Amino acid sequence: MKFTVLRSSGHARRGIVETDHGTFDTPAFMPVGTQGTVKALTPHDLENLGAEIVLSNTYHLYLRPGTEVLCKAGGLHHFMKWSRPILTDSGGYQVFSLSELRKIEEDGVRFRSHLDGSMHLFTPERVVEIQRAIGSDIMMVLDECTPYPADEEYASRSNDLTLRWALRCREQFDRTRPEYGHAQNIFGIVQGSVYPGIRERSARALVSIGFDGYAIGGLAVGEPAEEMYEIVALCNELLPERAPRYLMGVGTPENLLEAIDRGVDMFDCVMPTRNGRNAMLFTRTGRLNITNAQYKFDLLPLDPVCECYACRNFSRAYLRHLFVSKEILGLQLASIHNLYFYQWLMREARSAIMEGSYQDWKQHQLSYLVQEVSQT
């Protein structure tokens, strides 16, 4: 993997990541395809709306369909018919958020499947092997996503374990080889809750182990946004210039713009797709709920200036009708539009960085991004 920073504007960076499945531009937003599918969309839809990399999830793919199926299919790219880059998260977060029973041990985390109650053990080594079977271009280390709030002592002990696991992941990565002929890469994850001292220790230790990129984890878990931005800025000061930085699971359009301003290169979040399936649309003049009665006779496009497939072809009244009638096409069109909006936002951010005017552009966007669309 090769990462090149083309231009900076303040701390904001415009770059390109090259993988064996092609390049993606940064700042990048990765649509979330937890189960090997971005819900309601085909790979064709994803390419058309401008996605260059998608995220999938180790925990879910390990439990279902399982690594034997993925190996037989020649890896996740072939299985889901997506020929561009894939990043997989390690499953640590899902073990802690989904499984009914989990026990953290030095060796790894023991958990009960949320699907059938069966018991499993994720060790750092096992998680690397599963991601070898998936064949993701970028894999993540096993970590404990420290819950919020956590006291400093817990956060410190949790981070120490995450660092020992990160080293074991790195060693297992170096001992094993890709299964399908394309190169794989591995990112470390900075933890440490909202404590600057622990975050600093985490970032320095990961950099000394050495990874292809670095993620900032354990944020957007309930802490105030300002606290998140301070931690992001601190981590990015400590992480190397030459490697991509990935803020996990974040977030709203405003969060993305603020994090880019503090040097983040990559994002993922379920928000555009999940909110879309709940009838909430992001537009360039704010957010709207398409099921509102005011749209019943509204024959304008969802967002008149948007060039996505949904906005070029369908009216607000039609999309409202689809949602009210519980037609599945509504979920697809809303997902297409919201993901296109996120990709548009990243394209515009990249242009603003190239022009050296990111901060002015950001202020302009923030002045209306958070508004509810007025009752017109």
Ligand SMILES: [Zn+2]
């Ligand atoms: Zn649109």
